Amino acid sequence: MxxxxxxxxxxxxxxxxxxxxxxxxxxxxxxxxxxxxxxxxxxxxxxxxxxxxxxxxxxxxxxxxELSDIAFAVDSIPAVFGVTRDPFIVFTSNLFAILGLRSLYRLISEGMSDLEYLQPSIGVVLGFIGFKMILDYFGIHVSTEASLGVVATCLSAGVLLSLLTKSE
Known part of the structure; x- marks a missing residue:
């Protein structure tokens, strides 16, 4: 205080x-x-x-x-475009991010300290999205389902690996 x-x-x-x-x-x-x-x-x-x-x-x-929340929401737009090109989904996902992430911040910040492999898995996700955008530039399209599968697999692997190494 x-x-x-x-x-x-x-x-x-x-x-x-x-x-x-x-x-x-x-x-x-x-x-x-x-x-x-x-x-x-x-x-x-x-x-x-x-x-x-x-x-x-x-x-x-x-x-x-509040202004930093808006900056982070704008910063996440390329990541959303890595998953979909639908402007409605991009807009609503950023809107919900602004509205909902602050309420989850405490939970996330406390959980992040326990999940040591989550940050590297997020790095892999961001690298994948960047690679996907490069492929899209050259006309090679990766489907939304495949993108979501890679994202979910990477994040799940980071969480599970962190939990498994923590319990040892």
């Missing part, structure tokens, strides 16, 4: 990291449009200082988190 004496530079640090995010592009852009106080005002997003309504660093933090 953050105390009242914390400045907004300290509060944007994630998991007690001493990173100074006051020079962050998103933070600077938000500060251009939204006047921000230098300290928290309890759990309020907006406060009145000297007769002027100002955002607290808590609101700025929420804005940064």
């Amino acid at each position: 953050l105390g009242q004496g914390w400045t907004y530079k300290n509060t944007l640090a994630i998991e007690e990291d001493d990173s100074d995010l006051s020079d962050n592009f998103i933070v600077k852009t938000c500060q251009k449009f939204i006047p921000v106080t230098s300290s928290y005002c309890g759990d309020q997003f907006i406060t009145k200082q000297n007769g002027v309504w100002k955002a607290t660093p808590l609101l700025l933090t929420v804005a940064v988190i």
